[in-house]
Amino acid sequence: MIRKKIVVLTGAGVSAESGLRTFRDSDGLWEEHRIEDVASPLGWKRNQQLVLDFYNQRRRDVLKAKPNAAHFAIAQLEEKFDVVVVTQNIDNLHERASSTKVIHLHGEIFKSRSTVDYKLIYKCEGDILIGDKCEKGSQLRPFIVWFNEAVPMIEVAAKEVSSAELFIIVGTSLQVYPAAGLINYVHATVPKFLIDPKAPDVSFVRNITCIAKKASEGMSELTDILLKKY
Ligand code: OAD
Numbered sequence: 539m540i541r542k543k544i545v546v547l548t549g550a551g552v553s554a555e556s557g558l559r560t561f562r563d564s565d566g567l568w569e570e571h572r573i574e575d576v577a578s579p580l581g582w583k584r585n586q587q588l589v590l591d592f593y594n595q596r597r598r599d600v601l602k603a604k605p606n607a608a609h610f611a612i613a614q615l616e617e618k619f620d621v622v623v624v625t626q627n628i629d630n631l632h633e634r635a636s637s638t639k640v641i642h643l644h645g646e647i648f649k650s651r652s653t654v655d656y657k658l659i660y661k662c663e664g665d666i667l668i669g670d671k672c673e674k675g676s677q678l679r680p681f682i683v684w685f686n687e688a689v690p691m692i693e694v695a696a697k698e699v700s701s702a703e704l705f706i707i708v709g710t711s712l713q714v715y716p717a718a719g720l721i722n723y724v725h726a727t728v729p730k731f732l733i734d735p736k737a738p739d740v741s742f743v744r745n746i747t748c749i750a751k752k753a754s755e756g757m758s759e760l761t762d763i764l765l766k767k768y
Contacts, residue, residue, distance in 0.1 A: 541620040542768055545702035546612050547720060548625045548632070551709015551734055552753045555606040556631055558599055562711050578685045586677065587668060593680040594665040597647045600629040601663075608708060608733075608753035609635035611761050618765065619704070624695045626710060626717050628682060641695050643717050649681035692716045699723040704768065705730040706760065709753050712738045731760055 550560035560566045575581045576592040613635040615621045623632050623640045628647040632640045652658035652672030659681055660672070670678045683689050699705070700723045707730070712718040721743060724730060730746040732738075733756030737748045749756040 541618065542703045543620045543622070543701060544615055544704045544706060544764075545699050545724075546615075546621065546623045546706045546708065547699075547710065547717070548612075548623060548627060548708045549710025549712075549717075550627060552608050552612075552625075553603070553606070553627055553629055553631055554709065555608065555752060555754050556603040556629075558603050558629060558631075560709070562713065573685055577682070579687060582679065582684070586679075589680070590666050590668065593647065593682065596628065597662075597665070600631075600647055603629065603631065605631040605635035606754055608757040609637070611754070611757035612706075612708075613637040615761065615764070619768075622698045622702075624698065624717075624720065626714065641691050641698065643683065643689055643691050643695060645680070645682035647680065647682070650678040651681045653677050653679050689716055692720075695720060696723045700725070702728055704728065704764070707732045707734075708757065709734055710738075712740070731763075733757060733760065 554560055561568045571592060576589050582589050609631045612623060616638060621639065623637050625632060625640060625642055626644050628645050630648055648662055650660050650662040650666050652674060654674050654676040658672045666678050666680060672678055699720045702724055705724045705728055726744045728745065730743060731749060732740055732746060733749045733751060733753055735750055735752055737750055740746050749759055
């Protein structure tokens, strides 16, 4: 039997029940930090310590966090479907829940990279400090895609999305492009589902069902629907 292909697009909301803060909710990270200070090439140029402190804290938070029921439910869909996860998250909770195909659009917190050669990427489980250098002698930075930087994985993601037979969106405000634009690559006839307690406006999208619940509850409900119907 040929398995149906599901693409799941996730954002910070899928990890909220793991204790990781989202960005734009009222208690979100962007309430306390300015995007241009900590998540842009200009911010890095101005104050590397501030940027390193911000991401070192994110890494420590993820080390303490565990995948929640939503991550596990997404991983379990692999028992019946061909599943590709496209995530905007820099945490590794999908992988730790055993999802096998995960595309990280905005980088990964457990990697660092050279500032002179973007291809030099290293494993990184502890803090990155000023003075930590790549093999070419340049300061290491977090392996994160910042605002005003290209998103190298977007084409790979768009290709996966355009062959999706079912499309699921979990916990993203759909405010950041090009990630938010991926929905436009899904074929109009493909059934789409959105799980978010405060769903963004998707009235322009055809064939979409909104489940206004937290990720864990919403994914449990959706899994029942998918297993019965497809
Ligand atoms: P946002 O903080 O913009 O949006 C989080 C979404 O999750 C909102 O729609 C919330 O309603 C929803 N949410 C909150 N709690 C939830 C829960 N328990 N279950 C399900 N949904 C919940 O985060 P993203 O859309 O992921 O990029 O943000 C996109 C990008 O903006 C991030 O990857 C990051 C950020 O700036 C970079 O830093 C490059």
